[in-house]
Amino acid sequence: MTTKHYDYLLVGQGLAGSLLGYSLLKRGCSVKIVDNYEQPSSSRVAAGIYNPVTGRKLVKTWLADTIFPFLKTYYTELESELGKNFFHPMPMFRPFPNQEVKDYLLQETAMTNYGDFGQYHTPNDSLKSVVKSELGGVMTDHSGWVDLPLMLDTFKEYFEKKQCLLQHLFDYQGLHLESNTYQVNNEWTLSFNKLIFCEGFYGRNNPYFSWLPFNPVKGEVLRVKFKEDISLKEMINQGVFVIPLSDGRARVGATYSWHELDWVPTSKGKLDLLEKYHKLMLADIDIEEHLAGVRPATKDRRPLVGIHPKYTNLGIFNGLGSKGVSLAPYFAEQLVDFLVNKKELDPEVNINRFGSLYLGQKQS
Ligand SMILES: Cc1cc2nc3c(=O)[nH]c(=O)nc-3n(C[C@H](O)[C@H](O)[C@H](O)COP(=O)(O)OP(=O)(O)OC[C@H]3O[C@@H](n4cnc5c(N)ncnc54)[C@H](O)[C@@H]3O)c2cc1C
The missing domain is CATH 3.30.9.10 (D-Amino Acid Oxidase, subunit A, domain 2)
Structure with missing residues (x-):
């Protein structure tokens, strides 16, 4: 039996696992990422939009002032590092659907709350010939989209070159927490300091984390x-x-x-x-x-990040919901700061906010 040791073993090479793996490697950690690529992945279906102003009432999204400047620098640097063009900054035009909404958005303070994220816009003839927009609308800046399938394929090649990837269906039966090891097969075992699950939708079936309030x-x-x-x-x-x-x-x-x-x-x-x-x-x-x-959405619409309350060698990076592109860069970095530099996690994403659910599950 051959055993190889890694600082971090990650399960899943979707958006969450890719950005976390990349950030850990950048900090000099040794990493192995396990994914079998045979089950569907949310990241490969996603449109990849990031947009700081959302909803019918066009409100600024959670942490917009922090995460939107961050993601722009992050993806721009990532593109030049990986040598592929998957980041597409692009304004978003949102026509007013009716006079009532237009009046509301123009009169209410909502418009002034956008800051530099967007403004009232009267479409030119070229836009009017394509979009039904007689009432005008709002043009949002700091928006765009990321070609996630291209980015994930590029990451796959990157991890392969660094020998960080194992194409394999992770089986919880192979996990031995008392020895911090995962038995891949009869010949090969991986040992790790920490195992971080980045399984997306499949996380809700994870026996160690199924108590978390997923809401796919x-x-x-x-x-x-x-x-x-x-x-x-x-x-x-x-x-x-x-x-x-x-x-x-x-x-x-x-x-x-x-x-x-x-x-x-x-x-x-x-x-x-x-x-x-x-x-x-x-x-x-x-x-x-x-x-x-x-x-992979959650009941409180916040990501699920952190360490298991009992098994401190197990962690999770999940719950990115419908905003993975904007949330993943910032929280992958934050998780690495937490793991490597012992910095605090944002309490709004830290899974210890659901500690009572874990205790409740143990008692029932
Ligand atoms: C229709 C649709 C549209 C979307 N549009 C947007 C959008 O415009 N903007 C946006 O920001 N987000 C969007 N999203 C959401 C976005 O896809 C997610 O936030 C994000 O991609 C989640 O990434 P993830 O890595 O957590 O999960 P996934 O991408 O699902 O990755 C999980 C990975 O884990 C692997 N895995 C799981 N279990 C195992 C196992 N046992 N062994 C080995 N590997 C395993 C899977 O193979 C997979 O590769 C959209 C989603 C959908 C479905």
Whole structure:
């Protein structure tokens, strides 16, 4: 039996595991990441949007002033380090759906609360020829999208080159916490200082962390091709989002469903997206691809980060919900600061906020 030791063993090479693994390597830690790439991953379905102003009332998202400047620097540096172009800063235009909403947003203090994130916008003729926007709207800055499949493929190559990757389905039966080891097979064992689970949706079946309040949400997205030649330089969002891609294509999404948590695209999801698309956009489209995935969301809409209350060699980085692209860089760095430099975790993400759930589960 051969044993190899690592400072950190990570399970999952989605967005969470990739950024955490990368940050740990940057701090000089030894890392092994286990993923078998055979089960679906939320990151490979996601549209990858980051956007600091959301919701019907267009409010600034949680920690926007901190995480949005951070992510811009982070992804820009990451691109130059990995040598691929997956970061696409792009303004987002949100047409007012009706006069009532327009009046509300113009009169209420909401508009002034945006700071430098967005402003009232009257579309020019080019935008008006593509988007139904008679009432004007809000143009958001500091938004854009990340091509997550490309970024994850690039990370995969990067980790492979550094011999940090193990293609393998992690099996909890192989875990021996008394010796800090994981038995891969009859010939090979990994030993570690800490094991951090970055399993996305599958985390809710993890026997060590299933007490955490996961609240997964299914979502569906389309990749479409415009039937006519149009020029669109902004993302559009009202009921659905439309992200212009290259070659006259666009990504359209997304649906939200708390039922039937599977990865199967449905005709209901497709019709819902098409109906909302045609309410918003003038250009006709052909559907090229239809995908479904499950967002690893939580009941309090905050990430799940930290160390197990009893097994202090086990940790978790999960619960990124529908905002993984904006949250993951900041909290991957924060988790590494916590692990390596013993800095505090933000109490709003630290899983010890759910300590009573763990105790309750043990008693029942
Ligand atoms: C339709 C849709 C649209 C979305 N749009 C956006 C968006 O526009 N912007 C945004 O920020 N977010 C969006 N999201 C959310 C985003 O996808 C997530 O926040 C993020 O990708 C979660 O990353 P993760 O690494 O936690 O999980 P995942 O990407 O699911 O990764 C988990 C990984 O763990 C691996 N794994 C799990 N268990 C095991 C095991 N036992 N052994 C080995 N490997 C294992 C899996 O193979 C997988 O690779 C969207 C999600 C969906 C479904």
